[in-house]
Amino acid sequence: MFITNYIKDIFNGMKSLLTGMKITGYYFTHHKEIITEQYPDNRATLKMADRFRGEVVMIHDENNEHACTGCSACELACPNGTIKIINKFELNAEGKKKKAIDTFVYHLELCTMCNLCIIACPTDTIKMEPNFEHSVFDRSQLTKVLNHTGSKIKAGVE
Amino acid sequence: MLSLENITNTIHEWLNATFNPTLALLSEFVLIGICAIALFAMLGLSLVLMERKVAAYMQLRLGPNRVGPFGIFQTVADTLKLMMKEGLTPDGADKFLFNLAPFVVMIAAMMLLAPIAFARGFQIWDINIGVLFLSAVSSVSVIGILMAGWASNNKYSFLGAMRSGAQIVSYELSAGLSIITIVILTGSLQISDIVNSQENGWWIFKGHIPIVISFITFLIAITAETNRAPFDLPEAESELTAGFHTEYSGMKFALFFLSEYINIFIACALGATLFFGGWMPFHIGHWEAFNQIMDYIPSSVWFMGKTFFLIFLLMWFRWTFPRLRVDQLLSLEWKYLLPISMINLLVVTVMAIMGWHF
Amino acid sequence: MIEELGTTSEGYMVINIGPQHPATHGVLRLVMTLDGETIIKTEPHLGYIHRSIEKMCESLSYRQFVYVTSRMDYLSSHMNNHGCSLVVEKGLQVEVPERAQVIRVLMDELTRVASHELWWGAMAMDLGAFTPFFHSFRERETITDIMEETCGARLTMNYICPGGVMADLHPDFQKRVKKFVALFKSKFHEYNELVTGNIIFQNRMKGVGILSAENAISYGCTGPVARGSGVSSDIRKLYPYEVYNKLQFDEVLETGCDSFARYMVRINEMLQSIKIIEQLIDQIPEGEFQAKTKAVLKLPKGEFYQRVETARGELGIYIVSEGGTTPYRIKFRSPGFSNLSALPHLVKGSKIGDLVATMGTLDLVIPDIDR
Numbered sequence: 001m002f003i004t005n006y007i008k009d010i011f012n013g014m015k016s017l018l019t020g021m022k023i024t025g026y027y028f029t030h031h032k033e034i035i036t037e038q039y040p041d042n043r044a045t046l047k048m049a050d051r052f053r054g055e056v057v058m059i060h061d062e063n064n065e066h067a068c069t070g071c072s073a074c075e076l077a078c079p080n081g082t083i084k085i086i087n088k089f090e091l092n093a094e095g096k097k098k099k100a101i102d103t104f105v106y107h108l109e110l111c112t113m114c115n116l117c118i119i120a121c122p123t124d125t126i127k128m129e130p131n132f133e134h135s136v137f138d139r140s141q142l143t144k145v146l147n148h149t150g151s152k153i154k155a156g157v158e
Numbered sequence: 159m160l161s162l163e164n165i166t167n168t169i170h171e172w173l174n175a176t177f178n179p180t181l182a183l184l185s186e187f188v189l190i191g192i193c194a195i196a197l198f199a200m201l202g203l204s205l206v207l208m209e210r211k212v213a214a215y216m217q218l219r220l221g222p223n224r225v226g227p228f229g230i231f232q233t234v235a236d237t238l239k240l241m242m243k244e245g246l247t248p249d250g251a252d253k254f255l256f257n258l259a260p261f262v263v264m265i266a267a268m269m270l271l272a273p274i275a276f277a278r279g280f281q282i283w284d285i286n287i288g289v290l291f292l293s294a295v296s297s298v299s300v301i302g303i304l305m306a307g308w309a310s311n312n313k314y315s316f317l318g319a320m321r322s323g324a325q326i327v328s329y330e331l332s333a334g335l336s337i338i339t340i341v342i343l344t345g346s347l348q349i350s351d352i353v354n355s356q357e358n359g360w361w362i363f364k365g366h367i368p369i370v371i372s373f374i375t376f377l378i379a380i381t382a383e384t385n386r387a388p389f390d391l392p393e394a395e396s397e398l399t400a401g402f403h404t405e406y407s408g409m410k411f412a413l414f415f416l417s418e419y420i421n422i423f424i425a426c427a428l429g430a431t432l433f434f435g436g437w438m439p440f441h442i443g444h445w446e447a448f449n450q451i452m453d454y455i456p457s458s459v460w461f462m463g464k465t466f467f468l469i470f471l472l473m474w475f476r477w478t479f480p481r482l483r484v485d486q487l488l489s490l491e492w493k494y495l496l497p498i499s500m501i502n503l504l505v506v507t508v509m510a511i512m513g514w515h516f
Numbered sequence: 517m518i519e520e521l522g523t524t525s526e527g528y529m530v531i532n533i534g535p536q537h538p539a540t541h542g543v544l545r546l547v548m549t550l551d552g553e554t555i556i557k558t559e560p561h562l563g564y565i566h567r568s569i570e571k572m573c574e575s576l577s578y579r580q581f582v583y584v585t586s587r588m589d590y591l592s593s594h595m596n597n598h599g600c601s602l603v604v605e606k607g608l609q610v611e612v613p614e615r616a617q618v619i620r621v622l623m624d625e626l627t628r629v630a631s632h633e634l635w636w637g638a639m640a641m642d643l644g645a646f647t648p649f650f651h652s653f654r655e656r657e658t659i660t661d662i663m664e665e666t667c668g669a670r671l672t673m674n675y676i677c678p679g680g681v682m683a684d685l686h687p688d689f690q691k692r693v694k695k696f697v698a699l700f701k702s703k704f705h706e707y708n709e710l711v712t713g714n715i716i717f718q719n720r721m722k723g724v725g726i727l728s729a730e731n732a733i734s735y736g737c738t739g740p741v742a743r744g745s746g747v748s749s750d751i752r753k754l755y756p757y758e759v760y761n762k763l764q765f766d767e768v769l770e771t772g773c774d775s776f777a778r779y780m781v782r783i784n785e786m787l788q789s790i791k792i793i794e795q796l797i798d799q800i801p802e803g804e805f806q807a808k809t810k811a812v813l814k815l816p817k818g819e820f821y822q823r824v825e826t827a828r829g830e831l832g833i834y835i836v837s838e839g840g841t842t843p844y845r846i847k848f849r850s851p852g853f854s855n856l857s858a859l860p861h862l863v864k865g866s867k868i869g870d871l872v873a874t875m876g877t878l879d880l881v882i883p884d885i886d887r
Contacts, residue, residue, distance in 0.1 A: 010494065013715035017479065023710045024216040024478045024647055035218045035654045049661075051668040051683065080578035114674045115682060121812075128668065153520035217650035313531045317553070317868070388716055396539040396642045396870050436789055478710070480717050481644025482871040484553055 017019040036124055040153040048130035053113035054063040056083075057129045065154040066110060067125035077120035100153055109142040150156060162458055164280035181413060190282055194271055198420060203233040205419040205469065208429035210471045217304035238414065244469050248311060255309035260406065267420040269295045274427050276350050277437050277458035288349035289341060291365035292428055296383065299421065300326040303385075303402050306414070310405040318401025321484055326383055333379035336372035336501040337505040340432045341367075348430060356435035366514070368505045373433045375499045380425035381472055382487070384418065388479035391487060408477040420468055421475035430464035436462040517703035524549060528556055529851075535564045539642055539872045540883030550694070550826045552644045553867045558860040559808035566886040578604050578813040580679060581843065586672035588850060591631040591886035592826040595622045597676040598835045599824035602757060604678040604820055605807075607815035607837060610666055613804040622796050623667075623675065625789040629700070629829035630659040632782045632789075639779070640711050643720055655703060658696045661662075661851075662689065678813060680806030694796050695817050697790055704787070712783065720777035725874035726860040728773055735861070736854035739829020740785065744778030746771040750827035765792050780875040814841055828852055828879055851885040 037046070048054070058111060060066050070087040088102040095147070118128055173182040207222065207230065214221025249255055273288035275281040285291055300323055307319020340346055343365060344355045355361075356391030361369050382389035392402030392443045403414045430436060437457035474475070482490065508514075524530060529552075534545035543564035549557040569588060575579040582600045586593035598620055603610060612620075633656040637649035660670040660856035666686040675682050713719050727737065734746040742749040750767040752760045768784040770777035815837035823832045829851030836845040857880045862878075863871045 009497075014714045016713045020478045020711075021474060024474065027218060027581040028212065028215045028474075031215050033218055033654075034220055035650060035657060036220065038220070038223075049665040049668070049686075051666070051686070052664055063677075069821050077579070079576050079583060097581050112583060112672070113669060114580075115584070115668060116580060119682065149690045217647050217656060219650065297744065313529060322551075390644065391869075394644065394869070396644060396872050399537060425766060477647050478713070478719060480640060483720055484714055485867060485869055486719055499540070508611075512660070 031146040048132065050130065051128070052130035052132070054131040055113075055117055055129050055134065056111065056117065056126050056146065058104060058126050058148075059124075060148055060151055061154070064148055064151045066151055067123040067154050068104060068147065069100050069123060069153065070099055071122065071123060073120045074126060077116045078156055079114065079116065080110045080112060082107045082112075083117060101147055104146040106144045106146050107142065108144055109139060134150035161456060162277045165367050166280060171269060174516060188436055194268060194282075197271070198268070198416065200414040201423050203237065205417075206233045206236070206272065207425065208222050208466075208469070209419075209473055209476075212470065213441065213477050214500045216474075239410040241409055243408035245410045246405075247509075248405050250311040251405065252309040252311065255305050257410070258416075259306035259309060260410045262305060263299045263417045264413045265457070266295060266298040266302060266418075267379060267424065268416040270397075270421070270424040273349050274424065275353055275431060275436050276461055277456065281350065284348065284350050285349045289337055289347045289352070289432075291429075292424070293330070293337060296421070296424070297326060297330055299417065306406070307392075307402040308513070312405050314398040314400070314404045315402050318392040318394070318398045318404070319414060321394075322385060322402060324391065324484070325365065325385070325391060325487060328488055329379045329382040329389075329495075331512075332375050332491060332495040332499045333383060335496070335503050336376040337428075337432060339369060339372040339499075339503055342503075342510045343369075349436070353436035353438060356438050357441075359441065360433065360435035360438065362433045363435055365506070366509070368509060369433065371502050372499060372506070374503070375495055376433070376472065377468075378490075378495060380429065382491075384421045384425055386422065386472055386474075387476040388481050390476075390486055394481055422472060423465065425467035426472065427461070427465045430474045434464045434468075435460075436464075443476075464500075469478055476497075520595065521742045527874070531785060533871070539639060539875065540882070541880060544885070545879065545881050546859075548871070550731060550868070555863050555866055555868065555871060558871070560856055560859060562886055564886065567882050567883075569887045570848060572844050574843055577841050578815060578843070580754045581673075581846070582677055583674040585848070585884060586674050588848065588887055589826055589828060591597065591634060591881055592627050592828065593671065593673050593674060594669040594823050596619075596831060597674060598624060599822055599826075599831050601676050601678045603820050603822035603833045603835055604627075604752070604813060604815065604826065607818070607835070608678070608809065608813060608819045608879065609806050610679055612758075612799045614682055614759075614808050615803045615804050616807070618796055618800050618808075619681050619805065620676050621683060621760065621763075622693070622793060622800075623663075623681075625792045626659050626662065626696075627719075627829045628789045629786050629793075630656050630663075632786045633659075635782060635801075635827075635876075635879045636707065636711070637880075638875075640717075642872045642876040643717065643801060645717075645868050648707075650709065651703075651706060654694070654790035655700055656667075657691075658699060662692050665689070665692070668814060677806075679809040680781055680804070682806075690797055693793060697716040697793060697797075699702065700790060701787075703832070707817050714781070718776065720873050721774065721779055722772075723774055723871050725778075725877065726773050727858055730857065731861060735819055735858040737828070737858055738831070738851050738854065739825070740768075740778055740781040741858070743775045744770050744781045744877075749830065751823050753832050755823060756864050757822070757824065759796075763792055765793055768878070771811070774824075775874055775877040780869045781848065812841055814839065815843070822839055823849075826851060828881065828884065829855060850887060852882075854879055856885055 058066050058068060070085055072085050075083045075085050084105040086105065087101045089097045089098050090100045092098060114129065116127055134142070165362055173185055175262065177185065213220045220234035225231040225235045247256055270292060272283040272293055273281065303322045304319045307315040330393050340352065340361055343361060344352045346352060362373055385392050393403065406414060437456070437460050439452040439455060439460050441452060530547060530552045531548050531550055531866060533548055534540040535543040545561040545564065547559045547561060548555055569584050572584055576584065582597050584599050585596040585822045588596055633652040637652035640648035663673055664670050666689050667673040669840045683775065710861030727741070727745050729745045729747050732747050738749045746769055747769060748754070748769060753767045765788045768781050768788060770781050817837055817839040820835045820837065823830050830849070831851055834847040835851070838844040859875060859878060862874050
């Protein structure tokens with residue numbers, strides 16, 4: 001009948017609204033779980049995942065030595081032209097000319113963190129760091145040189 | 159005991175004793191004006207903060223927590239920012255109406271404050287048509303909204319204003335009808351009479367189911383009249399960006415924002431007065447000890463508590479429900495609320511004649 | 517014709533929804549002709565976020581072009597990468613190890629759940645309810661955390677690569693996925709109580725945006741949009757790839773043809789995805805995660821096509837190879853574009869509020885449409 005349906009509609013509608021309010025009411029009264037991050041405050045405890053791709057860095061050991069041979073595999077693998085390797089020729093102990101990197105230029109502003117350079121590297125000398133705080137005031141500061149000053153290639157790496 | 163009534167009486171007597179009656183009356187006007195503006199500012203600041211906190215708690219967030227302890231000065235900072243901002247007037251706008259509209263809305267909200275009884279004997283103007291005054295003046299704000307929407311010369315604003323017009327005109331009816339049920343039971347339009355009639359029990363308890371129905375109708379109607387979700391069609395932000403105040407910025411926008419919250423307060427204060435006994439404490443039959451403890455709580459606390467409970471209900475609605483469509487909004491009013499409240503009115507009238515309420 | 521400002525010659529109002537508008541979830545522009553609140557005509561104008569991804573891919577090698585596709589439909593980036601990897605593997609005739617296949621399917625399904633979670637929250641927000649957004653993000657955040665741990669990124673993962681996957685699973689992966697499945701199941705009832713069952717929501721959804729099965733086919737709709745009209749279009753069932761033909765799951769079909777049917781398809785698809793995850797999570801076979809491939813990939817001369825089921829529908833990847841290291845021509849058939857093309861038909865004669873609701877059920881990702 002029309003009237004019973006009408007009243008039933010109203011009651012079912014009210015009931016569905018109250019069920020929704022029960023959920024929000026529950027979370028209002030049980031305010032324990034916070035899903036937002038208190039970001040600048042929790043910097044000390046904030047732990048990014050180990051694999052998080054934030055920026056490319058070059059691994060240096062305690063003697064300021066790295067394993068980059070300047071083979072340009074990463075430069076070729078990069079889809080965006082993020083990496084530019086400038087090589088130089090050094091004389092080694094036996095007086096032979098040997099190729100070594102002069103500067104490993106990394107354009108962070110172009111990088112999409114696709115991880116292809118890391119995979120391409122034959123000596124595993126570059127890796128992804130989970131640092132994500134890249135904001136700077138000047139764009140030129142995003143162009144980085146990855147090899148430290150005065151660093152040289154590890155002995156035995158070809 | 160320190161009560162608001164005593165304070166006002168003391169000030170009144172002192173003024174009358176010190177100055178001649180005209181000057182005393184004038185200075186009372188000024189005092190009331192200052193108090194009203196201060197109350198407005200306080201309400202605006204606290205209600206916005208309350209809304210944000212309630213929303214945050216329902217959404218598993220913390221809400222404002224940067225400015226001051228627990229973010230209590232956040233709204234102060236926001237207001238300062240809005241004051242500093244440039245109040246832009248669009249080139250194609252009707253400049254006079256565009257600048258007038260926020261003030262119309264604000265003045266309508268301010269006028270509504272007059273007959274509200276905040277505590278025992280603490281009322282600006284105990285006019286004998288108090289309830290009628292409230293429901294009449296509350297519809298003035300729609301003129302301001304229409305003005306804003308029309309003068310902005312923006313299609314979004316225009317659509318929002320038209321929606322607002324249709325909405326407020328419709329929902330005035332069921333709000334009025336549910337108010338009339340209480341007026342019938344009380345036999346008076348005066349706010350103080352209505353409050354006094356609830357000395358032995360609030361109407362929501364005394365009036366049986368018909369009054370509960372009229373309370374629910376009233377609640378829905380005031381949610382719609384104050385343009386709040388789920389009836390926030392005039393500013394429906396996912397449809398009309400910001401509705402009627404799309405073009406407003408700075409303090410002119412802040413006036414709209416503030417008047418929205420003042421309207422909520424007034425509407426909830428009216429609801430508390432009509433259905434929950436205004437500043438009347440909660441009494442249970444013959445429990446004398448209990449009743450005396452209840453009496454010990456100041457009447458202003460009772461009033462504010464009830465009002466803020468209703469405001470919380472409206473906030474609860476807002477942060478739970480999706481928005482209605484414009485035709486559903488009207489069909490809800492004309493097909494459901496209006497017939498129900500009309501039948502309800504008949505039932506209440508019969509109840510009042512036969513004396514079936516407590 | 518529409519005049520840019522004001523009204524048409526018939527006296528209808530012309531209004532722009534977008535390019536910047538809260539309801540369009542991106543830079544979509546809809547030019548609408550309105551009679552009061554009623555929509556007479558809708559014209560989607562595209563191209564505001566066109567990045568010429570197809571052309572870019574032509575200059576990138578077969579390993580490199582995969583990462584760009586994460587930026588198309590960023591909410592189902594795994595599926596995009598998956599499709600690209602599959603088409604390259606098809607050309608190279610590479611057999612992908614079993615472990616990599618299972619990992620890929622697991623990632624796809626997790627992404628599908630994450631995408632539908634976001635859609636659910638965003639759609640409730642379109643309808644004016646804000647709280648569901650945060651509730652859905654609670655679960656979605658768990659998935660993005662899992663992704664971050666294993667794939668190294670939260671949105672544009674670039675984890676699936678030609679030959680397998682880029683890295684092995686994180687040791688905690690299984691544990692965390694199980695935790696997520698438990699969390700999802702314990703919270704799923706809230707979705708229905710908060711939104712699905714709500715009378716206002718149902719009234720907004722039911723009988724709105726009717727897309728008949730014939731129209732769904734003729735507009736080329738795929739995915740949940742087509743399945744809401746009762747058109748069977750699940751690529752996982754029709755053209756199974758990887759291990760999908762060994763799995764037990766149902767293709768969710770609704771015959772309501774309206775917005776609510778499309779809504780229910782996505783809600784139930786989440787459950788089916790969870791079912792797939794539960795089947796696979798304990799049965800990840802041991803072995804290599806990557807097939808042996810050459811350093812420089814060269815596809816033989818010819819044409820290659822592969823379709824995958826993303827969260828939005830059928831993604832087709834068509835490669836023409838001249839035998840070199842880069843594709844000669846590449847074409848993506850994106851699901852969003854076809855689904856959007858049905859919008860003018862869906863909203864004709866309804867109200868502005870319905871436009872927003874209907875657009876929500878189409879689940880548009882604008883970068884996917886413009887590419």
